[in-house]
Amino acid sequence: MPFIPLTDDEERTILTTLGCQTSDDLFASIPPKIRETAKMSLRLPEGRALAKGMTEHEARLWFAERAERNTPAKFRHFLGGGVYDNVIPSAVDALVARGEFLTCYTPYQPEISQGTLKAIFEFQTFICRLTGMEVANASMYDGASAIAEAILMANRLRPGKRSVLISSLLPPDYRQVVDTFLKHQACLSVELGFDELGAVDVREMAELAKTNDPCCAVVCYTNYFGVVEDLASIRSSLPSDCLLVVCIPDPSALSIFETPAALGADIVAGEAHQFGTPMSFGGPHVGFFATRRSYARQMPGRLVGETVDSRGNTAYALTLATREQHIRREKATSNICTNQGLIALRCTIYLSLLGKDGFRKLGIQNYSLFDYLKTSLESLGIPMKFKKAFCYREGLFEVPNLDKRFDAAVAKGIIPGIRPAKKGFQPNEFGSTLLVTVHPKLAKADVDELVEVLSHD
Amino acid sequence: MIEGQGTTGLVLKEPTIFERSSAGRQGYALPALDVPEKQPVRFVRHKAAELPEVSELEVVRHFTRLSNWNYSVDLGMFPLGSCTMKYNPRINEEIAALPGLSVIHPDLPAEHCQGALEIIYCLEKLLCGISGMDECTAQPSAGAQGELTGLMIVRAFHESLGSSRKIVLVPDTAHGTNPASSVLAGYQAITLKSSSSGILNLEDVRGVCDKFGRDIAAMMITNPNTLGLFESNIIEISQALHNVGAQLYMDGANLNAIMGYAKPSDMGVDVMQFNLHKTFSTPHGGGGPGAGPVAVRSHLAPYLPNPRIRLVEGKYVTENLKSSIGKVRGYYGNFGVLVRALAYILQQGADGLKQVSKAAVLNANYLRHRLSSHFAVPYRSPHFHECVLTDAIQIKENGVKTLAIAKALIDQGFHPPTIYFPLVVGGAMLIEPTETESLQELDKLIDAFITIAEAIRTKKDNFEHAPRKTIVGKVDEVRAARQPILSLDDRAQ
Amino acid sequence: MNIPKGLHYTKEHEWVSVDDNIATVGISDFAQQSLGDVTYIQLPKEGEQVRKDDPFGIVESVKAVSDLYSPVTGRVVEINLPLLQAPELLNSDPYNDGWMIKVEVKDESDLEDLMSSENYQEYIEEKS
Known part of the structure; x- marks a missing residue:
């Protein structure tokens, strides 16, 4: 067996050393009643029995067949809403495939984990520089978990507050995760509506903040309708002791739009997979989490700090670990036991390759291509749902005969976007709307084709 | 200095990537824009983010150098107890x-992702087959998230019966995540002491069940436990819990020891999580991504996270359950990790998985047996996939503690075992060799341990300055915590 | 092990000395040795109430963290600000520069169940 080196001879050697007759002797502390029925019978839904395993090549073919049952690679798509396609520099895959990164453990032994530790320190630096915040952690499971953890942290920072104000324009998956996590908290969640610009209704929010005694307000930058929220007015309309938690499902926006820190954010959390990691059907992705220095000790997740070694060299170590579950147990800031090391590394390598100028270009190109798409659609009578919405790279369009035109696009090898009505938004208001997103794999010709197929029956 | 297989090679120093920056340099070219360039006029970022400006080669060199500073399974043995650091087959990466x-x-609409849905569906079914449980969700991102998911399911179940319970029982040998997850699920964690033989005493469990009765929501048990011992009273424990309406949660972190020898369903387990990055060989990646699927008996199935994947008339469809606890993370979980774990299970088959557990247990017992004449062994009975040693002899002989022994092992060319865990054993070294190490490698590790023990016994070395062969010496963790420098921009302050 | 006479000690290893209704509270030499290098201390604010046997703060080393339990009930009248900036004082001088809080004691009977230096000495010998 390729992955198990033990030979029959060696098994006998070990048994002799242990003074056992058979290996079953080692399992004698399992009650016989349990052992009797322990035999596994494994079978695939297709009917194939799995007593013996597949060979490597058989497994390769089995998966290749499944891969082909997904959308063929020649399809183009305009999907986004929190998960974004991107081009991935070849060097990212080459570097993370190195066994030294792929097969190492959480860096508890700093002397033999300096590579991982330094890379995480760089990741933390990247996140600080993108968001403008002072401290960032070593990453979280995904954007949805990051924002849920951000709300729990706001709760810890403002004990005794009655509520959390949450924008209704979080990506629906994020919102559902937040609801699950808040279920067991005393805090009430109060939903923030949106205005005719497709942005948080700031006036209504100010009223809700007065009556609900919130610990924080959670808003998206950019929101699920692709709109860049006016963080400065949101901040100034909130009571001073109400934290501003900014959720960033699309951090490429930070290349051209002002940092949440400069606009008064207290906690910034989001999703960074588009920096070097494929969409992978939703995971593994990587959440990021940043805040003010004074709140560092209330942060969830791992942190890497720079220090020195016994020889006077710069060295890195996990630090402020006493917040974590393996030390604090039931008093930990979170039950999270890991970060998303390898995906954070992909992000670090991607941003290093893209560089200062490339990062800005990424934002400008997304913005420009969306502007072209929007202008083209509007000129053919497909308006934005919120006519004056200020969008970055995706937006909500009113498409007549949506079902029919959606199918027509698919027939031409284009997935034209996400239908919010299928993601939990009210069908009577959003039934004919389509969320259309651009990404670096798309060019003018793709947009022209989409516009063509969406603009008539 | 004591010689081992660890030696020093040419290892290069390297600053942070930011310090390699030269204005105007570029490491990657994005596809060209073929529509007119536009600039936003509102909310404009005033100062561009200070990303490094480096060439592709500089990036490749930087991260290759960093990689050389890591120890990994590909480099050598990683006997880290409770972490199951087995070999990660490369075909799984390719797939x-x-x-x-x-x-x-x-x-993507379901008709455009049938292959992906089928993969998740297959994995969930196979995990049920391995554990004997009835239904499974692959959504949780990691073991700890699986624990929380499982407890939320338990809570939803009790609430559906109109019962509001307060307590989760956690043995003192448990992983720290267990009590932390209990609190996050809105419960109070109560610690149960293990007996002197290292497992739970049935009378203690019955006593606690009598005392707290219908306040107990669940007990979280790891079986085999973190001492590598099987909780042989498990059936009676589950009965005692079920008698007061409580649920038995099994932390599946140590499943690698019992596949084909014991099914959690037959132990009376109601809900459990799997750690795909442990038992099913997906790479640890320096701390994630992992995956922590949760399996339940049928009475808990209505509360599983949404969406559920079903096979209806040959098509895979998604369905939302009304009574579900909701979503615990975005979308379907760490799909890429699920793919790797399924690839591993398909290649092992049922016979291979049983062989995995057999070899893992043989290896651990061989290590324990050979080392027991040099190190104190607090529990004598046969162990499963991991065994625990302590520093008691070495402290007595020359005042050398577990931490120093661990660091000395590094110079011998091995990753240290898990140290100071489980908490119930003073100076613990928890060793898990896994099934993918050969007898020859085990012998090398044993030799390394014995070399260290001999050096301590003969007072030749107390390893105060170990490790000596690594890129950095002992790291000043006190300074890191007192004056935290958490990003490059903190240095100046 | 330094266990100064004249102080009162708790089972959680805090010490307290009372002078004119003002109790000064810190942790013992034994406690600081068991923790190792202290990296962080969290104390209540001036004016806050503390209650006997309830936690009033935490003390952290690299790999351990402990709650601090108040030996007395009352209002915090002063905290050791320099200690927050230099937690190492707790290791170098737990009984003088390493004091933590001063509390206005309401009821001196709070001290009755505390240990004398001799009793505390016996207590830690038994434990170790």
Whole structure:
């Protein structure tokens, strides 16, 4: 067996050393009643029995067949809403495939984990520089978990507050995760509506903040309708002791739009997979989490700090670990036991390759291509749902005969976007709307084709 | 200095990537824009983010140098107890990178992602087959998230019966995540002491069940436990819990020891999580991504996270359950990790998985047996996939503690075992060799341990300055915590 | 092990000395040795109430963290600000520069169940 080196001879050697007759002797502390029925019978839904395993090549073919049952690679798509396609520099895959990164453990032994530790320190630096915040952690499971953890942290920072104000324009998956996590908290969640610009209704929010005694307000930058929220007015309309938690499902926006820190954010959390990691059907992705220095000790997740070694060299170590579950147990800031090391590394390598100028270009190109798409659609009578919405790279369009035109696009090898009505938004208001997103794999010709197929029956 | 297989090679120093920056340099060219360039006029970022400006080669060199500073399974043995650091087959990486599996958006309509849904469905079914449980969700991102998911399911179940319970029982040998997850699920964690033989005493469990009765929501048990011992009263424990309406949660972190020898369902387990990055060989990646699927008996199935994947008339469809606890993370979980774990299970088959547990247990017992004449062994009975040693002899002989022994092992060319865990054993070294290490490698590790023990016994070395062969010496963790420098921009302050 | 006479000690290893209704509270030499290098201390604010046997703060080393339990009930009238900036004082001088809080004691009977230096000495010998 390729992955198990033990030979029959060696098994006998070990048994002799242990003074056992058979290996079953080692399992004698399992009650016989349990052992009797322990035999596994494994079978695939297709009917194939799995007593013996597949060979490597058989497994390769089995998966290749499944891969082909997904959308063929020649399809183009305009999907986004929190998960974004991107081009991935070849060097990212080459570097993370190195066994030294792929097969190492959480860096508890700093002397033999300096590579991982330094890379995480760089990741933390990247996140600080993108968001403008002072401290960032070593990453979280995904954007949805990051924002849920951000709300729990706001709760810890403002004990005794009655509520959390949450924008209704979080990506629906994020919102559902937040609801699950808040279920067991005393805090009430109060939903923030949106205005005719497709942005948080700031006036209504100010009223809700007065009556609900919130610990924080959670808003998206950019929101699920692709709109860049006016963080400065949101901040100034909130009571001073109400934290501003900014959720960033699309951090490429930070290349051209002002940092949440400069606009008064207290906690910034989001999703960074588009920096070097494929969409992978939703995971593994990587959440990021940043805040003010004074709140560092209330942060969830791992942190890497720079220090020195016994020889006077710069060295890195996990630090402020006493917040974590393996030390604090039931008093930990979170039950999270890991970060998303390898995906954070992909992000670090991607941003290093893209560089200062490339990062800005990424934002400008997304913005420009969306502007072209929007202008083209509007000129053919497909308006934005919120006519004056200020969008970055995706937006909500009113498409007549949506079902029919959606199918027509698919027939031409284009997935034209996400239908919010299928993601939990009210069908009577959003039934004919389509969320259309651009990404670096798309060019003018793709947009022209989409516009063509969406603009008539 | 004591010689081992560890030696020093040419290892290069390297600053941070930011310090390699030269204005105007570029490491990657994005596809060209072929529409007119536009600039936003509102909310404009005033100062560009200070990303490094480096060439592709500089990036490749930087991260290659960093990689050389890591110890990894590919480099040598990683006997880290409770972490199951087994070999990660490379075919699984190749499969997960297939464009048809990696370049797919999770909001694709179901008819466009049948292959992906089938993969998740297959994995969930096979995990049920391995554990004997009835239904499974692959959504949780990691073991700890699996624990929380499982407890939320338990809570929803009790609430559906109109019962509000307060307590989760956690043995003192448990992973720290267990009590932390209990609190996050809105419960109070109460610690149960293990007996002197290292497992739970049935009378203690019965006593606690009598005392707290219908306030107990669940007990979280790890079986075999973190001492590598099987909780042989498990059936009676589950009965005692069920008698007061409580649920038995099994932390599946140590499943690698019992596949084909014991099914959690037959132990009376109601809900459990799997750690795919442990038992099912997906790479640890320096701390994630992992995956922590949760399996339940049928009475808990209505509360599993949404969406559920079903096979209806030959098509895979998604369905939302009304009574579900909701979503615990975005979309379907760490799909790329699920692909790798399924690839591993398909290649092992049922027979191979049983062979995995057999070899893992043989290896651990061989290590324990050979080392027991040099190190104190607090529990004598046969162990499962991991065993625990302590520093009691070495402290007595020359005042050398577990931490120093661990650091000395590094110079011998091995990753240290898990140290100072489980908490119930003073100076613990928890060793888990896994099934993928050969007898020859085990002998090398044993030799390394014995060399260290001999050096301590003969007072030749107390390893105060170990490790000596690593890129950095002992790291000043006190300074890191007192004056935290958490990003490059903190240095100046 | 330094266990100064004249102080009162708790089972959680805090010490307290009372002078004119003002109790000064810190942790013992034994406690600081068991923790190792202290990296962080969290104390209540001036004016806050503390209650006997309830936690009033935490003390952290690299790999351990402990709650601090108040030996007395009352209002915090002063905290050791320099200690927050230099937690190492707790290791070098737990009984003088390493004091933590001063509390206005309401009821001196709070001290009755505390240990004398001799009793505390016996207590830690038994434990170790």
